Amino acid sequence: MRKYISRQNLNTLIDKLIAEGRRIVAPRMTAGTPLYEPLGHSGEMIIDQLPRRSAKEAFFPLCEEIMSYEKSGQQVKLTDVDPSRFPETILFAVRPCDAAAIPVLDAVFSWDYKDEFFLERRRKTTVVGLACTTADDACFCTAVGLSPSDTKGSDLFLSPLEGGGYNVESFTEKGEALINSCSDLFAEESNAAYIQLANPQTEAFDLKKVKSWLDEHFEDQLWDGIATRCVGCGACAFVCPACHCFDIVDEGTEKAGKRRKNWDACGFWKFTHHASGHNPRDLQPKRYRNRIMHKFKYYDDKFGQTLCTGCGRCVRICPVGIDIAAIVEEINQK
């Protein structure tokens, strides 16, 4: 289904949905930082800045309760978390690099055991993608087979037009349902020219070639060269739309508390550290190698997909300027 919506009507749509009690999550400023957060009204939405953290947290929050425990004497009472309490949510103005990561994450959270925390949110969330008009030189979506107008992962996709407003295309029943729920705000698809989209200046990687090099080079001096300067924080993994490693911890008192699942990162020394003292990835280059391998080889081996959408967040925020696009480009040139 293809339609048109004016900027004014998009705001009306958002405000109407909020008034109906729907949870709308979109980029907005939170304590001075752009983040995907619930909107109070449409005026809070910002579309010209890439949120600092990706949209994955709409499905896989930084931290969530997975159960609670209560002890009395020798007995323990567990209380389950009911996923049906997760609210129906509409994610607005999601960048293509963020939206594209969502189906990539579906693979790991739904193979074999089903993680209902992720999957129930996934079922209850409508993703409204927005074509990207603001790339910088950290962006490299075009290098990993995506583009500023890629609709992967979007239920509904907005393409901005000259003179304001958006052409809207729906790809799923959820997308159509959203249009149908307020059909009076949408008009027939417009013939107006599209706004010039972002144009990341990166050549496409040959991802097959990159993977086949990684297949053969678990041991390579490249890893030492890159990763000696890695200081071992988790910033790259935490801002990444595709990184999904997590920890499980109990927090509370002796008597009662909660078990929580929270983001973790393979860059931390503690990630693979055994209580015995043994650590299979004892040095930072081994940990950084795992990051590249997981994204461009292991995930592909396991699920047939690349675990990177080229959003460039890790490139922008790495405290020591480690640039994954430059590294993969170097591998691509080998």
Add this chain to the structure above:
Amino acid sequence: MNSQLIDTSIYADISRFIRDESLRILLEGEVIAVVGYAAGRRKGSVQPIIACDTESAGRLMFSQASVNNLAVYLTKAKKEIPKSGKIGIVLKGCDLKALVGLIGESQLKREDLYLIGVPCSGVLASTVHPATELATETIAPKCLECDAHLPTGCDFVPDVALPPQQKSDLKYAVEIARLEALTPAERWAYWKEQFSKCIKCYACRQVCPFCFCEQCLCDRNKPQMVETTPRPAGNTAWHIVRAMHLAGRCAGCAECERVCPMDIPLNLLNRKMAKELKELFDYEPGFEVNDKGPLASFTDKDDQSFIK
């Protein structure tokens, strides 16, 4: 206030001096590596480099994007740097203060190091693209309060004339004054909102030269002093632990604040601590090695008014 450009014309000369001196000390075997800066892929971007050969030493440079405090690579938590010989390191004045602090804390030995000091007019704020020109609006706030533009006590300092420094608003001083004027409840609300953004990536810890603990309190779980999840309790506890542990030690490089992916103004905590230290103990980090920091020593002049 209008933004005024800051003269960085000396950085090209400094880059040449750093390369020449690094090549010399590497070739003459005086050092086994030089920790410095090299250009990255993105326009204007700079990244740390550990140069062990002439090829990589030839890439050394300095610019307004040379933001990192490289002293972090010398502390013992970063085990990958060779320790089999003397190490050369490129330092701005603020970085040198941190290194001097580490020597004072017996983490480093002066004789194991070859210090290349950089006369520095300032580096860029974390909020701007690395290719941005240095100006009063794009400079890192710490540089506006810098009293260490010209390092002393180094083995080598490029012979260039530092242009006069621009006068500008002191952002930290102004912000601290603003926060001090708030009620405790208002201040708490401010920090609560800031800490709520924390994602526990520990970038602030990992770049801090003084966070050299072999195992951070926050990584220990027997007992679990600080909750590990990125929630208000654990976030607040972590940032208070961090600020208190750095009081009297922090040299003001502001790396913690620069690297925070969530823009938490961490250096405000450090500056506030520094202000207290100045008032209580007349202490300021400098270029001279102190064997005992202000909180690790006692004199009868110390304020004792807390004893009631």
Add this chain to the structure above:
Amino acid sequence: MCDNANKNIYLPYLTTVMEVIDETPDVRTLRLEFQDDNISETFAFRAGQFAEYSAFGAGESTFCIASSPTRAGYIECSFRSVGRVTEELRRLEVGDTMGVRGPYGNSYPIESFYGKNMVFVAGGIALPPLRTLIWNCLDLRDKFGDITIVYGARTEADLVYKRELNEWQERSDVRLVKTVDPGGNSPAWDGKVGFVPTILEEAAPVAENTIALVCGPPIMIKFTLPVLEKLGFGDDQVYTTLENRMKCGLGKCGRCNVGNIYVCKDGPVFTAKQIKAMPMEF
């Protein structure tokens, strides 16, 4: 595939500690019974599988199920207290409640071992992942040929399952070769003195039609594999289990991976052939 649709995969079953056995000064075995009768009846596992054990308030820890699937109604785990969770688990007393999630991971392909000789080689605290299979084999004794167990520890005190070692020693259908490292024996010690690989070489089990199962610290495994090779064992006749750090046990959290292998799903049981093809990250 697992039929867990719409269930919370992270929610443990509740069990009651029925018995506490101190194996060594720091290794303890707990016998657990499920509190829910339905679970007790339906909980089925295979030798080699592991579980996530909860000490509520401290978290979860990963160990193999150390009892045999042929012994229904309970499960056992054995662990050394080294971390926060295992120290809490050690505080549990008979009657206390403990959480169990599982069973997880693959298992020993025991049916393919029918008709073959079995050689078990274990060191120190690594006997539990073999003990489950040893009892499984002994409970189906006529399905197997010769059964040899080579087990060693640093000292006599560090040997686990001492009562069972005695039982195996008494049995005519089991050959038990027990050993302690030089200096680890008392005057009364009736076993061998020497490192496991050396003692294994001395014991020289025939390789033909035999499966070898090896569990122990990395250093023991490193020196045992060449001995097996020398004795004529092919890499697909040799099995071991990997014990990477895990959190979820479900193929999600990304912690246990060795290359593209999820130890929690594709393992923990691997042949020497598979291990040799893996990157060295375990």
